[in-house]
Amino acid sequence: xxxxxxxxxxxxxxxxxLEMEALKLKTKKAGAVVFFVGKVRDLExxxxxxxxxxxxxxxxxxxxxxxxxxxxxxWDLEYILVKHRFGRLKLxxxxxxxxxxxxxRENAYEASRHIMEYLKSNVPFWKKEVANNTENWxxxx
Amino acid sequence: xxxxxxxxxxxxxxxxxLEMEALKLKTKKAGAVVFFVGKVRDLExxxxxxxxxxxxxxxxxxxxxxxxxxxxxxWDLEYILVKHRFGRLKLxxxxxxxxxxxxxRENAYEASRHIMEYLKSNVPFWKKEVANNTENWxxxx
Amino acid sequence: xxxxxxxxxxxxREIIGKPSELIEIKSKNLQDLxxxxxxMGEQYSVLKGENFAVYSAVDQNMVTDVKASIKGAxxxxxxxxxxxx
Amino acid sequence: xxxxxxxxxxxxREIIGKPSELIEIKSKNLQDLxxxxxxMGEQYSVLKGENFAVYSAVDQNMVTDVKASIKGAxxxxxxxxxxxx
Numbered sequence: 001x002x003x004x005x006x007x008x009x010x011x012x013x014x015x016x017x018l019e020m021e022a023l024k025l026k027t028k029k030a031g032a033v034v035f036f037v038g039k040v041r042d043l044e045x046x047x048x049x050x051x052x053x054x055x056x057x058x059x060x061x062x063x064x065x066x067x068x069x070x071x072x073x074x075w076d077l078e079y080i081l082v083k084h085r086f087g088r089l090k091l092x093x094x095x096x097x098x099x100x101x102x103x104x105r106e107n108a109y110e111a112s113r114h115i116m117e118y119l120k121s122n123v124p125f126w127k128k129e130v131a132n133n134t135e136n137w138x139x140x141x
Numbered sequence: 142x143x144x145x146x147x148x149x150x151x152x153x154x155x156x157x158x159l160e161m162e163a164l165k166l167k168t169k170k171a172g173a174v175v176f177f178v179g180k181v182r183d184l185e186x187x188x189x190x191x192x193x194x195x196x197x198x199x200x201x202x203x204x205x206x207x208x209x210x211x212x213x214x215x216w217d218l219e220y221i222l223v224k225h226r227f228g229r230l231k232l233x234x235x236x237x238x239x240x241x242x243x244x245x246r247e248n249a250y251e252a253s254r255h256i257m258e259y260l261k262s263n264v265p266f267w268k269k270e271v272a273n274n275t276e277n278w279x280x281x282x
Numbered sequence: 283x284x285x286x287x288x289x290x291x292x293x294x295r296e297i298i299g300k301p302s303e304l305i306e307i308k309s310k311n312l313q314d315l316x317x318x319x320x321x322m323g324e325q326y327s328v329l330k331g332e333n334f335a336v337y338s339a340v341d342q343n344m345v346t347d348v349k350a351s352i353k354g355a356x357x358x359x360x361x362x363x364x365x366x367x
Numbered sequence: 368x369x370x371x372x373x374x375x376x377x378x379x380r381e382i383i384g385k386p387s388e389l390i391e392i393k394s395k396n397l398q399d400l401x402x403x404x405x406x407m408g409e410q411y412s413v414l415k416g417e418n419f420a421v422y423s424a425v426d427q428n429m430v431t432d433v434k435a436s437i438k439g440a441x442x443x444x445x446x447x448x449x450x451x452x
Contacts, residue, residue, distance in 0.1 A: 016157035020178070024233045031182035034175065034253075037161070038367050041172035041244065054292055056359060059342045060366070084366060092165045096367055103182065105257060112175075113250055116367055124339075124359075125366035126292035137293055138365045179452050195377055197444060200427045201451070225451060237452055257452055265424075265444075266451035267377035278378055279450045 005068045006081040009060045014083045014097050023079050023101055030078035032105035034112045038096040040089050048091050049130045055086040056124035067118045071100070074114070075107040082115065084125065146209045147222040150201045155224045155238045164220050164242055171219035173246035175253045179237040181230050189232050190271045196227040197265035208259045212241070215255070216248040223256065225266065286352075291361035294336065297328045312338055313348040315358070329360055337361050371437075373404075376446035379421065382413045397423055398433040400443070414445055422446050 004026065016035065023033060040051045068080045079101040089095060098115050102108040119125075120140060127138040145167065157176065164174060181192045209221045220242040230236060239256050243249040260266075261281060268279040289302045309315035319326040329336055338345050339359040340352055352358060374387045394400035404411040414421055423430050424444040425437055437443060 016161055016176075020157055024180070028183040028232060031179060033178040033180060035157075035178070036246070036250075037174040037176070038172055038246075039165070039174060042169040054295075056289070056291055056339070056361065059339050059344070059359070062342060063344070091169060105177070105179075105254075109177075109250060109254055113246075116246060119367035121364055121366075123366040124291065124337075124361055124364050126362065127365050128292075137362075140363055140365050195380075197374070197376055197424070197446065200424050200429070200444070203427060204429070260452035262449055262451075264451040265376065265422075265446055265449050267447065268450050269377075278447075281448055281450050 004077070004079050005065065005072060006083075007061055007064045007068060008083045009055055009057045009064070010083060010085060011087045013085070013094055016097075019081065019097065019099060023081070023099060027078040027101060030101040030103055030108075032103070032108045033079075033099065033101045034105070034108040036096075036098040036112050036116055037094055038116075040091050040093045040095060042091055043129065043131055047131060049133075050091075051089045051093075051095075052128040052130065053086040053089060053095065054126045054128070055084070057086070060084065060124050063123045064119070067115055067122070071111040071115055075100075075102065075111045076104070077102050077107055077111055080111065080115075082119075084119070084123070086125065145218070145220050146206065146213060147224075148202055148205045148209060149224045150196055150198045150205070151224060151226060152228045154226070154235055157238075160222065160238065160240060164222070164240060168219040168242060171242040171244055171249075173244070173249045174220075174240065174242045175246070175249040177237075177239040177253050177257055178235055179257075181232050181234045181236060183232055184270065184272055188272060190274075191232075192230045192234075192236075193269040193271065194227040194230060194236065195267045195269070196225070198227070201225065201265050204264045205260070208256055208263070212252040212256055216241075216243065216252045217245070218243050218248060218252055221252070221256075223260075225260070225264070227266065286355055287357045289357065289359040291359065293334070293362045294328055294360050298325050309352065311349050311352055312340075312345065312358075315352065316348075334362050337363070371440055372442045374442065374444040376444065378419070378447045379413055379445050383410050394437065396434050396437055397425075397430065397443070400437065401433075419447050422448070 064082050081099040083097045100108040100111040129136045205223050222240040224238045241249040241252040270277045290298045295301050309318045316329045340355045371392050372389050375383045380386050394403045401414045425440045
């Protein structure tokens with residue numbers, strides 16, 4: 001895999017400033033950086049107690065690496081990073097970070113959307129919402 | 142202007158972690174957050190010494206507020222922030238930050254692209270690249 | 283065939299009641315394996331995919347052809363539709 | 368008309384040689400004003416927009432109609448194509 005691609009499936013949170021610093025050390029040619037952050041949002045009616053994210057870690061990492069390779073071959077990108085968390089998360093906690101960086105912003109935006117689209121339904125993570133002491137596995141949206 | 146819209150034209154840098162914290166205090170309904178960061182990139186052939194950004198501050202703020210209002214009316218967004226810097230910047234320094242947040246990620250992506258598109262040619266900032274002791278006003282790309 | 287590590291995730295893990303098990307199997311493909319597992323208990327009928335789609339990964343490669351050989355596999359995972367991101 | 372603060376940005380500021388000036392003007396619209404300014408020196412011909420597009424803002428509102436009235440204006444700005452973002 002390309003050394004401009006970084007993929008992590010992890011329990012700890014990520015730090016946006018540190019990620020930006022790491023990116024800047026790797027590329028001086030990119031003017032555009034798109035960060036997508038998915039975070040735990042509150043439910044419409046219920047009060048979320050917590051979100052539990054289960055993962056098949058090894059396969060998840062492999063599947064994400066594949067989509068990143070694919071994005072690198074499709075768009076002119078200087079840097080791609082995906083960090084996806086698992087475990088028990090509370091309201092507003094970060095879930096996923098996708099960073100794409102390119103000379104021209106269109107590439108960074110399109111690659112980011114593409115990766116997120118794929119993450120939603122092709123990477124082995126499952127989310128369970130716990131609210132009012134009832135559990136609900138999230139269906140795909 | 143809507144109180145979920147924040148616009149600044151400023152000399153100081155911005156802090157991604159602090160911006161994320163501020164956003165989380167304002168909205169618990171949004172699961173998707175898109176950050177666009179435009180940064181100073183190196184030139185193809187020359188070695189950039191610095192980039193000087195000139196602005197017509199009052200009009201720039203007003204024009205950005207207008208596009209943010211427009212985006213808020215077009216997409217279902219929970220939060221919009223634009224911080225655009227001016228002054229002398231060096232390689233890899235941040236220039237502009239656009240944050241858009243929504244329940245569904247498509248809205249955040251589309252609003253971000255729309256705001257950036259507009260910023261490029263409708264807001265009174267001008268960039269001058271200084272390299273090899275020659276100055277060059279950047280043309281629109 | 284020999285011993286294979288079966289892994290179950292999410293709703294399938296909850297229905298089968300365990301995250302994984304090491305068992306001796308006879309089947310040569312996924313379709314036969316799902317049939318074979320029925321004899322171990324009613325809970326394994328979830329693998330037939332009648333209530334929701336069931337995905338499989340053999341040695342950490344997603345497999346869509348249920349007739350593809352699983353000969354020599356050491357790990358077979360079953361899981362419901364993924365909801366990442 | 369009375370005194371108006373004229374502002375120049377970027378290349379226009381460099382060509383005219385100052386960021387702003389407070390002057391007495393007679394013109395009633397932008398087109399006439401640009402004409403009027405020519406008498407103050409060759410450098411003001413940049414405002415005719417022959418080399419690159421020139422944008423204007425009257426009291427911090429962008430104005431595209433050069434025949435629109437500038438009566439009562441206190442600030443008029445001239446600038447080249449914008450390159451933000």
